[in-house]
Every structure is written in C-alpha cells, then in structure tokens.
Amino acid sequence: MIMFGGKGGVGKTTCSAATALHLSSSGHKTLIITSDTTPSLSDIFEEEIGDNIRSIEKRLDAVEISDEAILNKWKKKFGPDFYEILSHLIDVEGLDNESRHQLLDYIGSAPSLREETMLDLIIDLAETCKYDRIVWDTAPAGETLNLLNMPAYIRKHLSAGSRVFEGLDKIGKKIIGKRSIAQIMDEWSTASERISRYIHMRSAFILVANPEALVVKQARRVVEILRGYHIALHGMIINRMITTADSQSLRTLQGMQETYLTDLIKLANGLPVAMMPFSLKEIKGKKALKEAGGGLIKELNLQG
Ligand SMILES: Nc1ncnc2c1ncn2[C@@H]1O[C@H](COP(=O)(O)OP(=O)(O)OP(=O)(O)O)[C@@H](O)[C@H]1O
Ligand SMILES: [Mg+2]
Numbered sequence: 001m002i003m004f005g006g007k008g009g010v011g012k013t014t015c016s017a018a019t020a021l022h023l024s025s026s027g028h029k030t031l032i033i034t035s036d037t038t039p040s041l042s043d044i045f046e047e048e049i050g051d052n053i054r055s056i057e058k059r060l061d062a063v064e065i066s067d068e069a070i071l072n073k074w075k076k077k078f079g080p081d082f083y084e085i086l087s088h089l090i091d092v093e094g095l096d097n098e099s100r101h102q103l104l105d106y107i108g109s110a111p112s113l114r115e116e117t118m119l120d121l122i123i124d125l126a127e128t129c130k131y132d133r134i135v136w137d138t139a140p141a142g143e144t145l146n147l148l149n150m151p152a153y154i155r156k157h158l159s160a161g162s163r164v165f166e167g168l169d170k171i172g173k174k175i176i177g178k179r180s181i182a183q184i185m186d187e188w189s190t191a192s193e194r195i196s197r198y199i200h201m202r203s204a205f206i207l208v209a210n211p212e213a214l215v216v217k218q219a220r221r222v223v224e225i226l227r228g229y230h231i232a233l234h235g236m237i238i239n240r241m242i243t244t245a246d247s248q249s250l251r252t253l254q255g256m257q258e259t260y261l262t263d264l265i266k267l268a269n270g271l272p273v274a275m276m277p278f279s280l281k282e283i284k285g286k287k288a289l290k291e292a293g294g295g296l297i298k299e300l301n302l303q304g
Helices: 012-025 041-045 067-077 079-089 097-108 111-128 142-170 181-202 213-228 248-268 285-292
Strands: 002-005 030-034 054-057 060-064 133-137 204-209 233-241 273-277
Touching: 002 012, 012 030, 012 041, 012 054, 012 060, 012 133, 012 204, 012 233, 012 285, 030 111, 041 060, 041 285, 067 079, 067 097, 067 111, 079 097, 079 181, 111 133, 111 181, 204 213, 213 233, 213 248, 233 248, 248 273
Parallel strands: 002 133, 002 204, 030 060, 030 133, 204 233, 233 273
Antiparallel strands: 054 060
C-alpha cells in the first residue's frame, strides 16, 4: 500500500492518481482509494467513481470511501460490541429502535472511530482483493496517526479499567452468554494491532510537499510524527516546481522556491525525491495525469 499524505492542497490527489495510472499501465493490478471527506478523485479522473469499487482503466480500480460507508462498516463490525457494552451500563433494551440506532450512529461518528474503521476497511480491501498495489490518497498524517497508538492505549486502559468494568459486570446483571467489557476491549485491541502491523510492514508513506514556507514547516512535523510511530517515510514528491522561468515574476518565485527546495531535500535525508513541475494546464483527465506524473514511479522506486 502506498499512502500519500501532506498538507491540504499540495497535490496529494493529483500525485496519487498519476502514480496509480502509471503503476497500472506498467503491469501492476492497482486500486486507488480516497478517504477524503470531499473526494475529488472523480473530478480528476473525469469519471464518476463512488462508494463501490469500479474499474476505470485496464488493471486500475478506484473507490471513494464515503463517511456513510465508514459508518455502516463500523456499525456492522463494532456496533454489536458497543451495544453489548452499553447493555452492561444502561437499559438499552428499554430504548425504542430509532433511539438505539441514533445512539450507535452518534458513537460511530466519533473522529477516532472514523479513522480506525476507515483503516480497517482499507486493510480488509488490501487483504481480500488481489491487487499488486493499493494507492491511498490522503492517508492520515500528523495527529490523525494517533490511532496507531490504539493497541497500547487500549491495553493501558484495560489494566486500570478492567477492574471497574469487571465490577460493573458483577452488579446484579445477568451476563450469561455475554462477553465481559474487558473481553470486548481485548478483541478491539487485537483488531488495532492488525492495522498497526499492516501499516508498519506492508505500507510506504509518500509525503507530498510544495516548496513553500508553510508546507515545509508542516512537512517537518509530519516526518517527526511518522518517526515517533516508527513508520518509515518512503519518499517525497515536491510538487509545483517552477522549471521554466521566462519572466521576472517567475524568476522571483523560482528563487524563493530554491531555498525551500533545499530544506525539503535535506528533510528527505537521502530518500527518493520526485519533482513535479508546475503545470500551466489543468491536470485533469487520464491523458494529462499520465503526462504530469511520467517519472513518478521510477523516481520514487515504486515499481519493484
Ligand atoms: N503540479 C501542478 N501544477 C499546477 N497545478 C497543480 C499541480 N498539482 C496540483 N495542481 C492543482 O492544485 C489543486 C489541488 O491539487 P490536489 O487536489 O491534487 O491537492 P490535494 O492535496 O489532494 O488537496 P486536498 O488536501 O484538498 O485533498 C488542483 O486544482 C490541482 O489541479
Ligand atoms: Mg485531495
């Protein structure tokens, strides 16, 4: 799985779409996924994509994972667990059907659960479908990666919380046939560990950046955070480089980019770096994407 991350608007969707197209045309069966809340993959490919995996080119499938799909998946996978936990604590049986659903919708839309479920969904796709490469547009970077700490976090809370929960389990409740809360949490912890393992062992993170002050600052933070989670940065795309400067304003801009380019290359610390020139034409449609991202997979060493 190749994950693309970086600051808003730097060109993640453009770069992941171009990379996916080049991977598929060089013989790899590829799936491109976007988990953006306002996905633009359909606009970039100029084809309606949507919630179900569909083929958009030979050896290339695409899917836009909507919030609704994430919530449905969560409800199916973790909803019963939450329901069981709640039934230890409150009288859920006394609630009408609509209130029960509202309750689960509310819990399931909590931000960290959204990320966790999304990762689970993506890794399910990765493990069940036969793709050589999965390209993930807008992978969590920065603080969102906190969810990779879930196993450790859950375990820590288990040790302190289990006594409390076990206590509750015993209070006059009939728990025959029910799992204890600690047991349920243990199962979540195992699910989180699967995600964490996949990210650490089978994924490559590509940081997309522009040679600009704010983007460089953010890129430094992302690299730092990735290091903290022991996720290896595979490489970097420096997008929107001014390559031909035929006017004074463009030369000024190019001069400014030079400084930040040096900073970004230093930050990459010897890892593969690919440059994407600033395009005066809109990068939309397969033809434009193929032209724009011609050298990406080779320069980033993504073919092998
Ligand atoms: N090299 C480039 N030259 C010119 N325009 C570019 C280049 N790369 C991307 N763009 C344009 O910049 C805009 C933002 O690009 P894109 O949508 O790929 O960024 P993003 O990082 O995915 O944004 P978001 O964070 O909103 O998802 C788009 O209009 C895109 O066409
Ligand atoms: Mg995008």
